[in-house]
Amino acid sequence: MPVALATGFCLLNILGYATVAVSQLEPAGTGFPFTVCAGLDTVGQKGDPGPMGPTGPSGTPGINGTKGEKGDTGPMGLQGEKGEQGAAGIYSLYNGTSxxxxxxxxxxxxxxxxxxxxxxxxxxxxxxxxxxxxxxxxxxxxxxxxxxxxxxxxxxxxxxxxxxxxxxxxxxxxxxxxxxxxxxxxxxxxxxxxxxxxxxxxxxxxxxxxxxxxxxxxxxxxxxxxxxxxxxxxxxxxxxxxxxxxxxxxxxxxxxxxxxxxxxxxxxxxxxxxxxxxxxxxxxxxxxxxxxxxxxxxxxxxxxxx
The missing domain is CATH 3.90.215.10 (Gamma Fibrinogen, chain A, domain 1)
Structure with a gap:
């Protein structure tokens, strides 16, 4: 059992015991009383989280899902700008082979x-x-x-x-x-x-x-x-x-x-x-x-x- 010297009421948290009970003892022939702290079987306060461990290796990829259905046709886009006018055709009074x-x-x-x-x-x-x-x-x-x-x-x-x-x-x-x-x-x-x-x-x-x-x-x-x-x-x-x-x-x-x-x-x-x-x-x-x-x-x- 964990033991610590103290006088009066023992408030120490010794080796993981959150609360203790106190009793006064006096060993024979010493003339000096001492206090024995008896730990109770209870859990102490939660400590701070430790540092984060290293990231583990990536897992294997899962299988591909099935192809989804074709979506609906989107709305028609805006009309583009009007292109440049083409060159005028050639007008000729003549009709020759060369x-x-x-x-x-x-x-x-x-x-x-x-x-x-x-x-x-x-x-x-x-x-x-x-x-x-x-x-x-x-x-x-x-x-x-x-x-x-x-x-x-x-x-x-x-x-x-x-x-x-x-x-x-x-x-x-x-x-x-x-x-x-x-x-x-x-x-x-x-x-x-x-x-x-x-x-x-x-x-x-x-x-x-x-x-x-x-x-x-x-x-x-x-x-x-x-x-x-x-x-x-x-x-x-x-x-x-x-x-x-x-x-x-x-x-x-x-x-x-x-x-x-x-x-x-x-x-x-x-x-x-x-x-x-x-x-x-x-x-x-x-x-x-x-x-x-x-x-x-x-x-x-x-x-x-x-």
Whole structure:
């Protein structure tokens, strides 16, 4: 039994006993009484909580519940702002099958027109009515670098770019147009000193997709810059995602443009646009000009039916 010395009433909480009873004893021969505190079997006051123990490990996730039913359709959102008005359509007094046909009917202004080629749907094209007698259909234009020509096979197939800036009319259209009749090709280039150059071929055709849009071009007939295209005769068209060239690599990927590559080129008018005069193999190049990989400021490729 726990014991403590005290006098009078013992109020000590000894070894967990909350209250004690007191009795006076005097051992024989001592003459000194002492107090014995006898603990009662009762619970003392609740102590303060101990510090929090460490967090236990996470339990295993429960199984997923069943998918709930589809909720009701929410309310309709607010109506969006009205979009910008589209460009006005072209009104023409003439109905021709080609740019030359429109010219012969009296359309003397260069610009975008609707033509109705035989066997094709109406087609919106850029007609050059003043260069070399006029009547040219422009299928490629480069002049400010706002449009990337490093695009894939499908983009070149259907055409891309902007009527206001640069564009490629599309390989499907080129094939459909040139598969009937005889067409001539003219290429116009401008350098950064604004000198003008041209090359002209009396025979031009693009085969269909089953033939990889192969180039048939011959008879360099005129020009002040030399012939850099005949060497590409019979070459398939290539893009970075469809390599049809004759090299061991990928000319379209290396030169960052779609073109009728050989191994790799004597001309590449779809190369990267350079904002300043530059000699670069990835630029707008025409190698027979005598300037090593000179990149031109502007380029136009155009065809006219003979």
């Amino acid at each position: 740019c030359e046909d429109l010219l012969n009917q009296g359309e003397f202004l260069s610009g975008w027109n609707i033509i109705n080629p035989v066997g094709m749907s109406p087609l919106r094209v850029l007609c050059d009515m003043h260069t070399d007698g006029g009547g040219w259909l422009v299928f490629q234009r480069r002049w400010d670098g706002t449009v990337s020509f490093n695009v894939g096979w499908n983009a070149y197939k259907r055409g891309f770019g902007s009527e206001m800036n640069e564009f490629w009319l599309g390989n499907d259209i080129l094939h459909n147009l040139t598969s009937s009749g005889t067409w001539e090709l003219r290429i116009d280039l401008r350098d950064f000193d604004n000198n003008m150059y041209f090359a002209k071929y009396s025979s031009f055709q693009v085969l269909g997709e089953e033939n990889k849009y192969a180039l048939l071009v011959s008879n360099f007939s005129a020009g002040n810059i030399g012939d850099s295209l005949t060497s590409h005769m019979n070459m398939s068209f290539s893009t970075y995602d469809q390599n049809n060239d004759m090299s061991g690599g990928n000319c379209a990927l290396t030169n960052q443009a779609g073109w009728w590559y050989t191994n790799c080129f004597q001309s590449n008018l779809n190369g990267l646009y350079r904002l300043v005069q530059n000699s670069s193999q990835t630029g707008i190049n025409w190698l027979s000009d005598g300037k090593t990989f000179y990149s031109y400021k502007s380029s136009e490729m155009k065809i006219r039916q003979l």
